[in-house]
Amino acid sequence: MAGGNIVAICQYGGEFVSNSDGSMSYTGGEAHAMEIGQGTLFDEFKSELTSMFNIDISGMSIKYFLPNNKRILITVSSDKDLQRMVDFSADASTAEVYILNKVDNSFCRSRSNVADSGTSIVATATAVRGGRRKRLTSGARATRARMRAADSGNPNAATNAAADNANNVRQKRPNVAEDADNCASRTIAANLGMPVVAIAAAPDNIGQQGTTTVDEVDERATRSVLVEPSNLLIPSVATPEDVRPLNLNSLWDNVITGVGQEFDNVKDFRAQLCKYAISKGFVYKFIKNESTRVTVKCNEQNCAWRLHASESSYKQKFVIKKMNNVHTCGGGNGKDGQRRATRQWLTSILKEKLQETPQCKPKELVRELYEDYGVTLTYSQVWRGREVAQKELYDTLKETYSQLPWFCERILETNPGSVAILSTSLDSKFRRFFVSFHASLHGFEHGCRPLLFLDRIPLKANNQFKLLAAASVDGDDAIFPVAFAVVEDENYDSWIWFLGQLKYAVTTSRTITFVSNRQKGLDEAVPQVFEDSHHSYCLHHLVEDFKGELRKGLWPQQVKDAMVEDFTRAAQACTIEDFNASIESIRNVSSQAADWVIASKPENWSDAIFSGSRYDHFSSNIVDSFNNWIPAKKESSVVQMVDAIQGKLMELVEARRESSNAWESTLTPSMEQKLQKEVSKARKLNVLCSSDTVFEVRGNTIYVVNIGSWECTCRRWQNSGLPCMHAIAVFDRVGRSVYDYCSRYFRTECYHLTYSASIHPIPDVGGIDFNSGANSYPPATRRPPGRPKRKRFNPDKTNTVLRHCSRCKVAGHNKATCEAVL
Numbered sequence: 001m002a003g004g005n006i007v008a009i010c011q012y013g014g015e016f017v018s019n020s021d022g023s024m025s026y027t028g029g030e031a032h033a034m035e036i037g038q039g040t041l042f043d044e045f046k047s048e049l050t051s052m053f054n055i056d057i058s059g060m061s062i063k064y065f066l067p068n069n070k071r072i073l074i075t076v077s078s079d080k081d082l083q084r085m086v087d088f089s090a091d092a093s094t095a096e097v098y099i100l101n102k103v104d105n106s107f108c109r110s111r112s113n114v115a116d117s118g119t120s121i122v123a124t125a126t127a128v129r130g131g132r133r134k135r136l137t138s139g140a141r142a143t144r145a146r147m148r149a150a151d152s153g154n155p156n157a158a159t160n161a162a163a164d165n166a167n168n169v170r171q172k173r174p175n176v177a178e179d180a181d182n183c184a185s186r187t188i189a190a191n192l193g194m195p196v197v198a199i200a201a202a203p204d205n206i207g208q209q210g211t212t213t214v215d216e217v218d219e220r221a222t223r224s225v226l227v228e229p230s231n232l233l234i235p236s237v238a239t240p241e242d243v244r245p246l247n248l249n250s251l252w253d254n255v256i257t258g259v260g261q262e263f264d265n266v267k268d269f270r271a272q273l274c275k276y277a278i279s280k281g282f283v284y285k286f287i288k289n290e291s292t293r294v295t296v297k298c299n300e301q302n303c304a305w306r307l308h309a310s311e312s313s314y315k316q317k318f319v320i321k322k323m324n325n326v327h328t329c330g331g332g333n334g335k336d337g338q339r340r341a342t343r344q345w346l347t348s349i350l351k352e353k354l355q356e357t358p359q360c361k362p363k364e365l366v367r368e369l370y371e372d373y374g375v376t377l378t379y380s381q382v383w384r385g386r387e388v389a390q391k392e393l394y395d396t397l398k399e400t401y402s403q404l405p406w407f408c409e410r411i412l413e414t415n416p417g418s419v420a421i422l423s424t425s426l427d428s429k430f431r432r433f434f435v436s437f438h439a440s441l442h443g444f445e446h447g448c449r450p451l452l453f454l455d456r457i458p459l460k461a462n463n464q465f466k467l468l469a470a471a472s473v474d475g476d477d478a479i480f481p482v483a484f485a486v487v488e489d490e491n492y493d494s495w496i497w498f499l500g501q502l503k504y505a506v507t508t509s510r511t512i513t514f515v516s517n518r519q520k521g522l523d524e525a526v527p528q529v530f531e532d533s534h535h536s537y538c539l540h541h542l543v544e545d546f547k548g549e550l551r552k553g554l555w556p557q558q559v560k561d562a563m564v565e566d567f568t569r570a571a572q573a574c575t576i577e578d579f580n581a582s583i584e585s586i587r588n589v590s591s592q593a594a595d596w597v598i599a600s601k602p603e604n605w606s607d608a609i610f611s612g613s614r615y616d617h618f619s620s621n622i623v624d625s626f627n628n629w630i631p632a633k634k635e636s637s638v639v640q641m642v643d644a645i646q647g648k649l650m651e652l653v654e655a656r657r658e659s660s661n662a663w664e665s666t667l668t669p670s671m672e673q674k675l676q677k678e679v680s681k682a683r684k685l686n687v688l689c690s691s692d693t694v695f696e697v698r699g700n701t702i703y704v705v706n707i708g709s710w711e712c713t714c715r716r717w718q719n720s721g722l723p724c725m726h727a728i729a730v731f732d733r734v735g736r737s738v739y740d741y742c743s744r745y746f747r748t749e750c751y752h753l754t755y756s757a758s759i760h761p762i763p764d765v766g767g768i769d770f771n772s773g774a775n776s777y778p779p780a781t782r783r784p785p786g787r788p789k790r791k792r793f794n795p796d797k798t799n800t801v802l803r804h805c806s807r808c809k810v811a812g813h814n815k816a817t818c819e820a821v822l
Contacts (some may be wrong), residue, residue, distance in 0.1 A: 005037035006089050012053045012099040022304050022328050023070035026098060032138070038086055042079045042534060049099060060099050066554070067092045068316070071326065088554075189646045252279035256307075258325070259551070260544045263318040264458030266291055267344070269309055273347045280372055282331030283340045300329035317458055332358045343385065350382070350389035359736065362386055388447025403639050404433060407765075411435065414760045417442075419483075419505040423497065432494065433638055434501040436483035437646070437756035439653055444482050445753025448472040449721075449745045450510040451613070453620045454522060456490050459630070465638065466490045468498050469626060473617065476668040476749040478656070479625050482506070484645055486638050492521025499529040513612035515620045517541040518604075537605040537618040539571050549596050555589065562588055567597060571606050571618060574715035579608040607719050616720050643765050650759040657755040657793065663748050671746040675722055675738065683729040695733070695785040705730045710741060 003340075014029030030054045036045060051241075063073040074342045076082055258277040263269040273296065277284055282305070287295040292386045293310035297303070308322040346369075351818055353360055355367065360368075362383040369375050369382070408420040417438035423431045449472065457467040468485040483502050487494040506512075507714035513534040516522045519541070526535045546567050550560045561584050570582035579602070587594035627646045630641055665672050688696040693708035703726045705712045716724035722744035723731070731738045744750055802811045808820040 004086070004090065005035050006086055006092075007060040007094045008034050008036050008097045009094060010034060010049060010052060010097045010099065012055065018328060019070075020302075022326055024073075025070070026096070036082070036086060038083055040082060040086075042076070042082045045076075053099065055099070057099070062097060062099060062100060063087075064095050064097045070269075071097070136533060155627060190290055236420045239264050252276060255279075256320070256323075258322050258548060259323050260548060261320045262312070263309075264456075265460050265808075266294060266311075266318050268458075269294060269318045269349070270342070271344055274342045275306075278341065278345070280331070281374070284326065298327060298331060300331060301328060303329035303331070305329075305331075312519055336465060340821055341373075341377065343388075346377070346381070346385040347389050347392070350385050351392060354386070356728075403637075404430070407639050407642070407762075410762050410764070411437075413496070414762050415439070419501070422502050430488070430638065432485060432487045432497055433642070434483065434498065434505075435642055435645075436502070436505045437759050439755075439759045439812075440480070440482050440649070442757040443474075443480060443653075443754040444472050444506065445508055447745070447750050448474055448480055448758075449613070449615055450508070450512045451615060451617065452512055452514050453617075454495075454514055454516040455620045456520075456527070457626045457629075465635070466494070467630075467639075467641065468494065470502055471499075471626075473615075474656075474668075474754045475671065475746050475748075477670045480651075481626070481645075481649060481755065486641060490520045492525055494530065495521050495525040499525055505528055511612075513614060515614065515617060519619055521798060527755045534610070535604060536610060536612060536614055536618075537601070538566070539618035542571070542600065542605055543567065545600075546593075546597070548594065553590060553593070560588060563593060570597065570602070571607060574719055575713075576608050579606055607715070612717070613721070639765070643762065645760065646759065650761060652754050653757075653759055657752075660748065660751055660755070663751075666748065667746050668751050670750060671722065674720075674741070678723065678725045679728055679738070681725040682732065684769070685726065685729040687729050689733070695730045697729055699726075707731075707734075707736075707741065 004061040010029055010033070012029050013029045014026050015026045016026055030053070034048055034052070049055075049062070050057045060075040061258055064076065066074060066088055067070065073083070074081075076085055081654075085095055085097075092818055144329055221703070228710070255272045263272065273284070283299040284296045284305075284307075285299045287297055288308075289295075293308070298305040304324055305328075306324045307320065311317070312319045312366070313692065329717075342389050349369070350365065353365060364378055364388065366377055366379060367384045369377055371533055404422050408422055408515070411418055411420045415438050418443070419434065419436045421432075421434040439602040451472055453471050453473075456470060457469050459467060460466070465486050466489055468487060468490065469481065470483045472480045472482055474480045483498075483505060485498045485501070487498065504640045509534055511534065512530060513536060514526050514530070514540060515536045517524065517538045517540075518535075523535075526533065542683045543564060547560070547564060550563060553560075566582045566585045570579050570586075573582060574581040583597060586597060603611075629666045630644045663669065669676060684699065686698045690696055690704075693706055695705045695707070696702045697705055697712075705727050707727065707730060711718060711725050712726050714726060715722055723738055723741050727741065728738055731741065758762075803814060804811050805813050805815055805818045805820075807815045807821065809819045810818075810820065
């Protein structure tokens with residue numbers, strides 16, 4: 001055999017069998033052997049297989065096992081995949097190759113989800129047990145969403161109109177609050193024979209979709225507005241014969257993604273886990289179920305699926321630490337299997353349905369839960385869940401109706417120049433609330449760098465609302481809150497709305513640099529609202545994504561850690577040369593990992609390419625300092641949450657203003673410390689004068705410093721705002737003060753401007769009348785037709801029920817009054 005070649009044992013016509021340890025073995029069929037090497041092309045390989053087995057390979061897929069791994073099948077679909085197979089199997093000298101039908105990836109004795117060419121690895125699943133409920137065929141029944149599209153008379157109308165609307169809403173720029181909320185309403189439309197897809201409704205076509213949008217923004221002096229964006233579509237009624245279960249829960253397939261995923265709290269994790277299990281069609285049980293750690297496993301005996309999550313040690317978030325996504329019981333495929341709902345899940349789903357149809361009866365809800373999610377519940381279970389959902393809805397509605405408008409007015413009265421915007425639906429249901437105090441806006445405009453961090457603040461006990469925040473950093477590199485928003489959910493629409501209000505509130509002419517985790521629609525929302533801004537991706541989340549990509553490989557942990565360090569150096573590199581060196585270091589280990597890094601848009605996270613100014617801030621986790629601002633007992637009320645934030649802001653502004661009065665240095669303490677480190681490095685450098693403003697600085701390498709344009713070829717001066725050691729060496733040579741070349745944002749007088757305005761308390765928050773407007777709750781119900789039925793007591797009616805004593809067995813009395821002697 002030629003050097004570098006391997007023997008491929010090609011098999012076709014057999015079946016896979018799952019072993020007790022989760023591995024798979026192939027039995028039956030016929031097998032042939034052929035020699036392949038690095039120079040073998042994929043088309044030649046397919047041609048050889050066609051002649052070997054006398055089959056049409058175009059309808060087949062080619063897969064193989066990695067050495068010492070009989071659990072995961074890897075797909076071969078290109079020349080590069082074939083070369084990887086030869087490389088991976090070089091030590092073993094042989095590779096077992098299987099030819100499978102593409103139309104039937106379920107095997108006779110086991111069904112397996114296979115990985116595609118090393119990019120994603122999905123666990124195997126065994127055959128479904130015969131005693132489980134089978135899902136109806138896709139062609140037998142139509143979903144309610146499909147019926148909506150069919151009612152229009154044109155089966156393609158819903159899909160085509162929705163696609164046009166999606167294009168329109170992406171092209172329209174949400175300039176102020178009036179435009180920002182138009183993108184918020186979402187509807188579901190489907191074409192007959194096509195999957196259900198969520199699409200954004202265009203503002204111009206909202207009337208055709210059955211929704212209404214009314215946004216009014218007052219002048220800056222008023223700053224308070226009641227926005228009534230949209231009503232949801234009322235679902236059409238379908239008979240049991242026209243429904244197919246399990247049609248909408250596919251949207252939950254990715255709510256659990258794997259190790260490293262973060263959740264606000266343990267309640268949020270449990271809620272998402274329930275959605276994931278319902279979507280995948282399996283039942284789990286808790287091994288540990290505590291406030292700081294949760295361990296669950298599949299309820300089927302001997303199934304390998306298992307997940308462990310616990311509270312993060314460095315952040316107040318709940319993180320998945322371990323996850324085995326292998327279902328050896330046949331579950332987890334989303335097609336078959338039982339589904340078990342929790343009371344929290346049922347309440348959240350019923351609240352959504354009651355917002356659409358408040359008068360929906362429990363019997364209808366039982367049917368819709370089975371139609372939409374495949375969950376079978378009793379009438380009494382749904383009735384009790386409906387009562388809890390109605391109470392939570394009415395409590396929120398009462399607060400929105402009576403407290404929040406009053407609270408907006410009081411914010412503007414006590415803190416003139418602030419922004420407080422309330423967004424509700426047409427029937428006064430709460431949707432969103434935005435607040436930015438005048439002191440925060442003034443401090444950001446006059447003392448902070450044009451740098452904003454966007455993130456969601458995790459709440460400890462409340463999953464009903466999401467708290468969004470925008471924060472900057474002051475001259476001492478401390479967090480400076482700018483704006484907050486309480487929204488119903490974190491998604492593209494809520495971020496578009498929040499950024500629209502932020503643009504209205506922050507009236508600055510500076511070009512702002514945003515730092516975010518780019519998730520939940522932020523990647524698209526930021527450039528759409530702030531067109532001329534710069535958007536940087538959070539390095540922490542990028543590193544976690546890169547680690548997840550490296551888990552798919554078979555490298556030792558030390559090699560993975562070295563590639564992560566190279567990735568971090570690439571993000572912090574100031575020059576193209578340093579960036580390319582880090583990428584090449586990764587490529588020497590894995591070209592696929594290097595390609596992933598290049599495909600992750602380094603122009604948005606590497607200092608060598610990024611066009612904005614981050615001032616050495618690479619992560620958006622700076623807003624994690626807000627985690628303890630809101631007590632858990634105040635999270636149930638929007639007013640109490642905002643009031644708690646206002647109290648913390650007031651204390652923060654006063655404390656920092658008080659401490660800065662004692663500063664005597666030109667720069668803030670943290671910046672002075674950074675500058676002195678650079679000064680100590682500059683003493684070993686040699687300076688050559690080229691002109692009055694251009695100098696050559698020599699150390700280990702040669703750099704050119706231009707003090708006229710505040711630039712150095714090392715790019716540290718431009719990126720950080722503080723002179724680098726090369727520039728400091730030039731200042732020492734020409735006798736100039738280094739402080740004259742520091743960014744003004746780092747000066748003590750600029751820090752004083754940041755905290756020059758005060759946040760005033762709202763003294764009468766505790767005196768809010770919780771009962772005002774309460775006569776509107778619950779909403780009036782429509783009287784049924786006909787005369788009301790009455791239950792009348794008939795004294796002449798004979799009692800047909802005979803009660804017998806359980807002691808003496810005589811009729812007419814019970815055991816408590818029995819006087820018989822036995």
